[in-house]
Structure formats: structure tokens, C-alpha cells
Amino acid sequence: GAVVSQHPSWVIxxxxxxxKIECRSLDFxxxxxxxxxxxxxxxxxxxxxxxxxxxxxxxxxxxxxxxxINHASxxxxxxxxxxxxxxxxxxxxxxxxxxxxxxxxxxxxPGTRLTVL
Amino acid sequence: xxxxxxxxxxxxxxxxxxxxxxxxxxxxxIYNLQWFRQDPxxxxxxxxxxxxxxxxxxxxxxxxxxxxxxxxSTLYIAASQxxxxxxYLCAVTGAGKSTFGDGTTLxxxx
Numbered sequence: 001g002a003v004v005s006q007h008p009s010w011v012i013x014x015x016x017x018x019x020k021i022e023c024r025s026l027d028f029x030x031x032x033x034x035x036x037x038x039x040x041x042x043x044x045x046x047x048x049x050x051x052x053x054x055x056x057x058x059x060x061x062x063x064x065x066x067x068x069i070n071h072a073s074x075x076x077x078x079x080x081x082x083x084x085x086x087x088x089x090x091x092x093x094x095x096x097x098x099x100x101x102x103x104x105x106x107x108x109x110p111g112t113r114l115t116v117l
Numbered sequence: 118x119x120x121x122x123x124x125x126x127x128x129x130x131x132x133x134x135x136x137x138x139x140x141x142x143x144x145x146x147i148y149n150l151q152w153f154r155q156d157p158x159x160x161x162x163x164x165x166x167x168x169x170x171x172x173x174x175x176x177x178x179x180x181x182x183x184x185x186x187x188x189x190s191t192l193y194i195a196a197s198q199x200x201x202x203x204x205y206l207c208a209v210t211g212a213g214k215s216t217f218g219d220g221t222t223l224x225x226x227x
Contacts, residue, residue, distance in 0.1 A: 032213060043206065044217045093160065097213060103168055104148040106208075106215050111160030 002028050004096045006109035013084055014117055021079045021112045023094030029074035030096035034106065035067075038091040050077040084116040119144045121209055123218035130197055131226050138192040138221045140207035145185050147211040152181050152192050155204045155220070164205075165192070197225045 003026040013019050023033055031052045036044040048069055049057040056069035066088075068080040077096075081088055091113050095106040120143045130136055140150070149168045153161040165174045165181040167190070173182040180193040190207060204220040 034215065036217075043219045044208075046214060046216075049214070091160075095215065102170075104210065104213065105166065105168075106151075106210055108153075108161050108163065113158070 002026075002096070002098055002105075002107040004094065004107045004109040006092075006094055006112050008112060009110065010113040010115075012115045012117065015085055016083055018080055018082045019084055019114060021081075021092055021094075021114075023077045023079070023096070023109055025075045025096040025098075025107070028096070028098050030077075030098060031074060032097040033071060033077040034095045034097070035069065035077070035079050036093045036095070038093065038111075044093060081114065084114070086116045089114055089116045119147075119209060119211060119214075119216040121207060121216050121218040123205075123207060123221050125221060126219065127222045127224075129224040129226065132197060132199060134197050134225075135193070135195050136197055136223070138194070138205050138207075138223070140190040140192070140218055142188045142190075142209045142216070144209075144211060145188050147185065147209045149210050150181075150183055150190050151208045151210070151215075152179075152190075153206045153208065155206060157204075161206070194223075197223075199225045199227050201225050 005024045007022045033050040035047045038044045050071040052071045058064045071077040093111040095108045124139045151166045152164045167183040178195040183190045204222045206220045208215045208217045
């Protein structure tokens with residue numbers, strides 16, 4: 001299967017700082033990537049859809065000014081948590097969409113654990 | 118709006134037992150369904166991916182089936198081992214978005 005990486009795998013930051021998380025598709029080009037978050041003991045919830053060369057589409061209730069998404073190339077999307085607060089502590093997972101040959105599949109990264117002190 | 122339900126929420130079995138995890142979804146217009154494993158504090162490990170045109174996929178002791186018309190999938194684990202203890206998530210993908218179930222937490226006792 002295709003490979004998607006995330007960096008960093010974990011990060012601890014102070015309240016008020018900004019944190020950038022990278023999502024890369026290593027062996028295919030992805031015009032669309034997705035960002036999910038997972039709170040403890042809960043399932044993954046879609047935050048936003050990242051589109052290469054255009055603005056991201058955010059799910060209802062997700063603050064676009066707080067969670068900045070940039071999809072500058074076909075293999076890289078970044079999520080920046082601005083002015084992070086303890087309630088932003090969560091597990092963030094990205095996926096990259098691969099289409100072609102009659103299939104439409106998302107490949108998931110390993111996730112980034114963010115802890116805001 | 119797609120809704121994904123996983124039953125049971127938790128399952129505890131003795132080592133060696135065969136078991137079945139269930140996943141149901143409300144909208145049958147899907148591209149594929151994936152089963153994942155997640156260990157505590159860790160990311161997702163993809164186990165099996167079933168395209169909408171397929172009925173089942175097998176990998177080692179794992180077998181996943183898909184009945185798209187009825188909105189159901191099952192994950193069968195044969196001869197369970199303590200190392201299988203984890204949370205198992207199913208996710209359905211349709212119209213470019215994936216929707217996850219809440220997961221089944223499996224404990225296999227030695």
C-alpha cells in the first residue's frame with residue numbers, strides 16, 4: 001500500500017504557541033488530503049479537507065483561523081495549530097487520497113500527538 | 118450523512134478463541150471500507166482494505182467481509198492471541214470522505 005508520513009510524531013508545547021504538523025504522501029501525488037483529530041477514548045473526527053492549490057474546506061464547528069491548513073504541493077499538507085491551548089491537546093491524523101484505476105482510497109499517516117501545557 | 122456503528126464496544130476473550138467484530142454503516146454508496154488497529158496512545162495500523170466491488174479480504178489470521186447492500190462488514194480473527202489486544206476501528210470512505218466507527222476494544226486474556 002501507499003505510504004503517508006507525519007512529522008513530528010509527538011510534540012509538547014506551551015500554551016499560546018503555534019505548532020505545525022506536516023503530512024506527506026511519500027510515493028504518490030495527492031490533490032486531496034484530510035485532517036482528523038481524536039480525543040482520548042473517542043473515535044476520529046474529520047476536521048478539514050485540504051485541497052492542493054486552493055483553500056481547505058472545514059467541517060462544521062472547526063475554527064479555520066485556529067487550524068490553518070496549507071496544501072502547497074501534491075505531496076505535502078501542513079496543519080498549524082495557532083495559539084494552542086490545553087484543550088487542543090489531541091491526536092491529529094492525516095490521510096492522503098489516492099484515486100485512479102477505478103479506486104478511491106485514503107491512506108493514513110501514523111498520527112501526531114500534541115500536548116499543550 | 119454517513120453513520121458508522123461498531124458492535125460490541127468492548128470484548129474480552131480467552132486466548133485461542135475465534136471472534137467476530139461487527140461494523141455497520143447507513144449509506145451504502147461507499148468506495149471502500151478499511152479495518153484498522155490502534156494500540157493505546159498509538160496511531161492507526163491498516164489491517165485490511167475492501168474495495169466496494171469486493172466481498173472479502175484476508176491477511177493471515179484476519180478475514181474481513183463486506184456486504185455493501187446491507188451496510189455491514191465483519192472482521193474475523195482466528196485463534197486470538199494476547200498480542201491482538203487493541204482497539205479495532207472500521208472506516209468507510211465515500212465521496213472522498215472517511216467516516217470512522219467508535220471502535221471495539223478487544224482484550225485477549227492469556
